[in-house]
Amino acid sequence: ALYTDPSQLPKKKYDFIVVGSGAGGGVIGSRLSESPSANVLIIEAGLNVEGAVATEVPFLGPNLIGTPFDWNFTTTAQPGLGGRSIAYSRGFALGGSTSVNFMVYTRGSKDDYNRWAQVTGDWGWSWDALQPYFHKMEKLVASADNLSQAGKLCPEVHGKSGPLPVSLPGYSLVTDDLVIGATADLPHQFPFNEDMNSGNTIGIGWVQYTIGGGQRASSFTSYIQPALNRPNFDVLINTQVSKVYQTGTQKGLPIFRGVQFSQSANGPVFNLNATREVILSAGAVKTPQILLLSGIGSPSELKKHGIKTIVDNAHVGTNLQDHPLLSSAYTVNSTATFDAIGQNPALVGDLLNQWETSKTGEFVLGPANQLGWLRLPGNAEIFKTQHDPSAGSTSGHYELIFTDGFVSFAVPSPSTGNYFSLFTNVVSPSSRGSITLSSTSVFDSPNIDPGLLNSPFDIFTMREAIKAGKQFMTAKAFKGFILEPFGEFADAKTDAEIEAYARKFSTTVWHPTSSASMTSWSSTNGVLNPDLTVKCTVGLRVVDASAFPYVPAAHPQTAVYVLAERAADIIKGKHGY
Numbered sequence: 001a002l003y004t005d006p007s008q009l010p011k012k013k014y015d016f017i018v019v020g021s022g023a024g025g026g027v028i029g030s031r032l033s034e035s036p037s038a039n040v041l042i043i044e045a046g047l048n049v050e051g052a053v054a055t056e057v058p059f060l061g062p063n064l065i066g067t068p069f070d071w072n073f074t075t076t077a078q079p080g081l082g083g084r085s086i087a088y089s090r091g092f093a094l095g096g097s098t099s100v101n102f103m104v105y106t107r108g109s110k111d112d113y114n115r116w117a118q119v120t121g122d123w124g125w126s127w128d129a130l131q132p133y134f135h136k137m138e139k140l141v142a143s144a145d146n147l148s149q150a151g152k153l154c155p156e157v158h159g160k161s162g163p164l165p166v167s168l169p170g171y172s173l174v175t176d177d178l179v180i181g182a183t184a185d186l187p188h189q190f191p192f193n194e195d196m197n198s199g200n201t202i203g204i205g206w207v208q209y210t211i212g213g214g215q216r217a218s219s220f221t222s223y224i225q226p227a228l229n230r231p232n233f234d235v236l237i238n239t240q241v242s243k244v245y246q247t248g249t250q251k252g253l254p255i256f257r258g259v260q261f262s263q264s265a266n267g268p269v270f271n272l273n274a275t276r277e278v279i280l281s282a283g284a285v286k287t288p289q290i291l292l293l294s295g296i297g298s299p300s301e302l303k304k305h306g307i308k309t310i311v312d313n314a315h316v317g318t319n320l321q322d323h324p325l326l327s328s329a330y331t332v333n334s335t336a337t338f339d340a341i342g343q344n345p346a347l348v349g350d351l352l353n354q355w356e357t358s359k360t361g362e363f364v365l366g367p368a369n370q371l372g373w374l375r376l377p378g379n380a381e382i383f384k385t386q387h388d389p390s391a392g393s394t395s396g397h398y399e400l401i402f403t404d405g406f407v408s409f410a411v412p413s414p415s416t417g418n419y420f421s422l423f424t425n426v427v428s429p430s431s432r433g434s435i436t437l438s439s440t441s442v443f444d445s446p447n448i449d450p451g452l453l454n455s456p457f458d459i460f461t462m463r464e465a466i467k468a469g470k471q472f473m474t475a476k477a478f479k480g481f482i483l484e485p486f487g488e489f490a491d492a493k494t495d496a497e498i499e500a501y502a503r504k505f506s507t508t509v510w511h512p513t514s515s516a517s518m519t520s521w522s523s524t525n526g527v528l529n530p531d532l533t534v535k536c537t538v539g540l541r542v543v544d545a546s547a548f549p550y551v552p553a554a555h556p557q558t559a560v561y562v563l564a565e566r567a568a569d570i571i572k573g574k575h576g577y
């Protein structure tokens with residue numbers, strides 16, 4: 001059942017306590033509680049989303065940024081962004097970031113997962129070995145407009161009966177034929193990819209979304225909500241875990257089965273012990289913060305805050321990776337773009353009404369109907385001095401996303417006009433950032449440094465992505481539709497100007513990962529073992545995006561879901577459920 005107050009919890013004992021209900025925690029809580037004899041509790045800091053229409057209407061997803069459903073973090077000053085600090089959104093909600101994200105469903109590439117397998121020495125993380133889990137979680141469903149899927153995805157690649165609905169965009173746009181037509185015009189540089197979830201991501205194609213029946217699917221709607229009536233599954237919201245604590249010692253290693261939590265910085269503090277495991281799924285920002293607050297980290301970092309080191313691990317909070325994102329707009333010869341929705345409040349009411357009555361219309365859409373993943377040429381100048389950080393030939397170096405209207409996270413939308421937005425996104429970054437403590441309170445944000453555009457490779461790739469995007473827009477298919485580049489984008493012509501433009505306006509795709517990453521059993525260069533247990537501890541695991549050794553060249557929710565699906569089986573296996 002769902003609880004809002006720790007004192008209401010019906011049990012004094014849980015086998016598993018899961019911290020966070022996002023892509024990782026939602027799957028773990030739901031899958032572990034499938035075993036009736038496993039008592040499972042999820043503790044979630046954020047708000048209930050039941051009945052919150054903005055979390056249900058796909059088109060309104062971006063409007064959740066900056067609302068009470070957002071942690072509303074801010075990064076440290078980013079040298080790669082000209083010293084700017086930027087807003088850093090994370091879901092403060094039941095369902096975590098899957099309740100506020102943009103629902104793009106991309107698995108990543110064969111090479112992304114095979115690299116995880118190689119780094120961890122556990123072939124269970126390879127693309128082939130994870131296939132049963134992709135199929136277990138997915139349910140390929142019709143789009144809201146029920147159009148044929150033929151030629152837009154490969155059904156055989158997908159699961160048909162899992163809890164998470166996946167569908168194509170449910171409303172056709174004028175720009176659909178233009179983008180797909182441009183891949184036919186320029187097939188060598190911009191090939192069409194019928195299904196970017198087949199293992200080979202390269203090319204441009206139709207976006208798949210975690211949308212079913214025209215409505216957002218999240219770890220809450222797909223995993224937690226259907227399990228809430230199980231007598232062995234409780235979820236406590238509005239409550240932050242402030243640390244995990246040692247409950248004993250086993251073979252010289254500290255056991256961390258204790259969880260401390262409260263509802264406000266000065267509110268009553270509660271303690272609860274798990275009989276089997278504590279699983280941290282608080283996401284790539286908060287999981288390392290909780291580990292550090294628990295005395296698991298670099299002794300010098302912990303000492304600064306007067307925290308006693310229990311496990312000496314200098315890697316906690318390091319290796320943070322993210323994808324820098326830039327939006328550039330063109331004016332277009334059309335009056336039928338999304339811009340009308342932002343510019344005309346009456347239209348919003350009509351579309352919401354249509355969505356509520358029939359789950360059809362523009363509001364069933366995510367932010368783009370097509371996107372693509374592309375590689376720098378093998379002889380690109382940057383490879384003379386920098387090694388290629390991508391996982392391999394099936395992973396992109398950059399992504400292009402196409403939106404039928406003006407969308408930017410750096411500048412306000414113009415009040416008039418019609419636009420087409422081209423997003424460029426560095427998806428195999430070589431920059432690394434960090435999460436460090438700013439105080440000893442979990443109620444304070446940690447220092448978040450995603451290291452955006454902070455390496456020669458990343459700025460080079462962003463620049464080349466912009467140039468490739470401009471090239472794509474010259475395809476015959478766009479003739480008569482695309483008018484001209486808009487705003488400062490129009491003035492960014494030379495390489496130096498494009499780089500300066502990119503540093504001035506880039507933000508993030510909100511894809512932080514790898515801040516408590518897994519490595520092999522024998523490696524001391526990481527935070528987790530390949531089974532996601534925290535190195536040199538007993539009873540403590542991490543199941544969320546912080547566990548990734550590398551960020552996949554993809555929107556990462558799918559990788560978190562699949563990681564958690566396998567993790568649930570690992571945990572069940574270990575405890576004989």
Ligand SMILES: Cc1cc2nc3c(=O)[nH]c(=O)nc-3n(C[C@H](O)[C@H](O)[C@H](O)COP(=O)(O)OP(=O)(O)OC[C@H]3O[C@@H](n4cnc5c(N)ncnc54)[C@H](O)[C@@H]3O)c2cc1C
Nearest residue numbers: 020022024045096097101102103104241283544545555557
């Ligand atoms: C605006 C936005 C758009 C995005 N768009 C996409 C997209 O289109 N496609 C895609 O694939 N990915 C997208 N992502 C990223 C994707 O949602 C995340 O990668 C994924 O949800 C990460 O899963 P997680 O379990 O690691 O963390 P989360 O889903 O963030 O879950 C962590 C949970 O832990 C809770 N928590 C944190 N600290 C505590 C604490 N101390 N005590 C208790 N609970 C705590 C949080 O409130 C949260 O509910 C987007 C993210 C954002 C923010």
